[in-house]
Amino acid sequence: MAERLVIGVLGGMGPLATVDLYRKIIETTPAARDQEHLHVIIDADPSVPDRTEALLYGGPDPTPWLIAGARRLAGAGASFIVVPCNTAHAFLPQVQAAVEVPFLNMIDETADRLAEMLPAGSTIGILATAGTVASGLYYRALAERGLRAIAPPGDEQTLVSAAIAAVKAGQVERATSELVLGPALGLVRSGAQAVVAACTELPLILRTGDLPVPLVDPTRVLAEAAVAVALGQRPLPATPSKGLAYRHAE
Amino acid sequence: MAERLVIGVLGGMGPLATVDLYRKIIETTPAARDQEHLHVIIDADPSVPDRTEALLYGGPDPTPWLIAGARRLAGAGASFIVVPCNTAHAFLPQVQAAVEVPFLNMIDETADRLAEMLPAGSTIGILATAGTVASGLYYRALAERGLRAIAPPGDEQTLVSAAIAAVKAGQVERATSELVLGPALGLVRSGAQAVVAACTELPLILRTGDLPVPLVDPTRVLAEAAVAVALGQRPLPATPSKGLAYRHAE
Numbered sequence: 001m002a003e004r005l006v007i008g009v010l011g012g013m014g015p016l017a018t019v020d021l022y023r024k025i026i027e028t029t030p031a032a033r034d035q036e037h038l039h040v041i042i043d044a045d046p047s048v049p050d051r052t053e054a055l056l057y058g059g060p061d062p063t064p065w066l067i068a069g070a071r072r073l074a075g076a077g078a079s080f081i082v083v084p085c086n087t088a089h090a091f092l093p094q095v096q097a098a099v100e101v102p103f104l105n106m107i108d109e110t111a112d113r114l115a116e117m118l119p120a121g122s123t124i125g126i127l128a129t130a131g132t133v134a135s136g137l138y139y140r141a142l143a144e145r146g147l148r149a150i151a152p153p154g155d156e157q158t159l160v161s162a163a164i165a166a167v168k169a170g171q172v173e174r175a176t177s178e179l180v181l182g183p184a185l186g187l188v189r190s191g192a193q194a195v196v197a198a199c200t201e202l203p204l205i206l207r208t209g210d211l212p213v214p215l216v217d218p219t220r221v222l223a224e225a226a227v228a229v230a231l232g233q234r235p236l237p238a239t240p241s242k243g244l245a246y247r248h249a250e
Numbered sequence: 251m252a253e254r255l256v257i258g259v260l261g262g263m264g265p266l267a268t269v270d271l272y273r274k275i276i277e278t279t280p281a282a283r284d285q286e287h288l289h290v291i292i293d294a295d296p297s298v299p300d301r302t303e304a305l306l307y308g309g310p311d312p313t314p315w316l317i318a319g320a321r322r323l324a325g326a327g328a329s330f331i332v333v334p335c336n337t338a339h340a341f342l343p344q345v346q347a348a349v350e351v352p353f354l355n356m357i358d359e360t361a362d363r364l365a366e367m368l369p370a371g372s373t374i375g376i377l378a379t380a381g382t383v384a385s386g387l388y389y390r391a392l393a394e395r396g397l398r399a400i401a402p403p404g405d406e407q408t409l410v411s412a413a414i415a416a417v418k419a420g421q422v423e424r425a426t427s428e429l430v431l432g433p434a435l436g437l438v439r440s441g442a443q444a445v446v447a448a449c450t451e452l453p454l455i456l457r458t459g460d461l462p463v464p465l466v467d468p469t470r471v472l473a474e475a476a477v478a479v480a481l482g483q484r485p486l487p488a489t490p491s492k493g494l495a496y497r498h499a500e
């Protein structure tokens with residue numbers, strides 16, 4: 001058996017989304033007994049300041065917390081790091097600049113998956129936090145691959161944000177799903193040929209079959225990519241140039 | 251808000267049992283948003299050799315793996331450590347002797363809970379791995395509290411062990427539950443006034459209501475104890491005398 005890599009999970013944003021990623025890593029791993037599973041190290045520090053608050057409303061910058069967590073994972077032996085929080089990806093360039101261990105980027109992996117699924121020029125609906133929408137993370141990643149992103153209008157975004165907050169408060173139930181179904185169907189009516197559950201709380205309340213178009217779950221895409229990298233079936237992601245990243249962060 | 255402690259989880263034995271514990275820690279924590287949850291660090295190295303093999307069939311001693319994982323958790327900042335694997339508790343005295351960070355013992359917590367629930371002299375049924383049964387872990391902990399433990403006869407133990415192996419292979423389904431229901435009901439017929447799902451795979455396939463007596467889930471008991479300790483609602487467990495533990499291990 002080839003040397004396996006150790007998966008580091010920078011989690012806690014929110015905690016249930018971290019549970020969901022770890023469960024999907026386990027489900028994706030071909031294993032019939034404990035010893036065939038992968039070594040996973042999780043640092044779930046939920047005190048990381050709210051990512052949307054930082055991006056939109058001048059809240060504290062979560063970057064120092066993310067760097068501290070990534071360093072704990074590196075110190076414990078993680079070979080690479082995944083972050084089950086879409087919004088946190090807005091801060092990853094600065095975090096990557098501060099740690100040697102490479103990150104596997106959930107947004108890029110999801111955009112790659114969509115580009116495999118759909119022809120160039122297709123429209124993709126994005127259900128996410130207001131911070132992820134405003135950051136343009138998915139818009140840019142999809143545009144680079146010839147795809148167009150659309151998000152719900154403001155009043156429907158408010159419903160999506162309310163559903164995400166409800167999951168973070170532990171309300172994984174039908175009433176929460178219903179908050180987000182209207183905005184999701186609105187995206188389909190506006191031409192979305194696929195919808196991305198682009199906040200890690202959303203796959204907990206939305207399932208394939210809830211919509212008349214494919215629902216893409218970035219948590220599952222990330223789990224599959226992490227398992228493939230850990231098993232040596234594909235290479236580790238390239239670490240961006242440190243010099244460039246440091247300049248960008250300053 | 252008082253300083254909160256960091257929960258270290260020495261996991262991966264098996265991986266789904268670790269997911270179950272983390273989910274129960276989250277459910278037990280009073281929190282309405284991410285930042286109110288607890289800092290949890292998980293080291294899930296499933297390459298730890300099989301605990302029952304080591305106890306019964308001369309397999310490799312898992313102690314060095316457990317010590318390495320505990321040291322990774324201590325290095326990353328865990329204030330105390332929990333181990334979501336009943337059988338691994340047979341090796342904890344040697345592991346505790348090698349690391350400064352205290353362990354919160356799942357067997358002791360469960361025995362305390364049973365002693366609160368039932369009068370002295372009561373009979374408790376133990377569903378566990380053959381290794382946990384043979385180790386006498388529950389027998390001793392319950393006897394110290396005036397309770398009597400019984401386990402299934404050999405042929406029924408084989409069914410329990412098969413169900414545990416099926417969960418470790420990802421078969422969390424009705425057929426697996428049915429493997430263990432016969433032995434569980436046999437314990438009740440033999441006088442058990444409560445049954446302990448004393449392998450962390452078993453709460454995934456057995457639920458309260460499956461049996462005519464209370465089913466105690468040590469994973470949930472451990473989650474509740476860990477949250478109470480992390481929130482400062484009860485003291486950290488006392489670390490056993492290092493000298494004594496070292497002598498015991500030699």
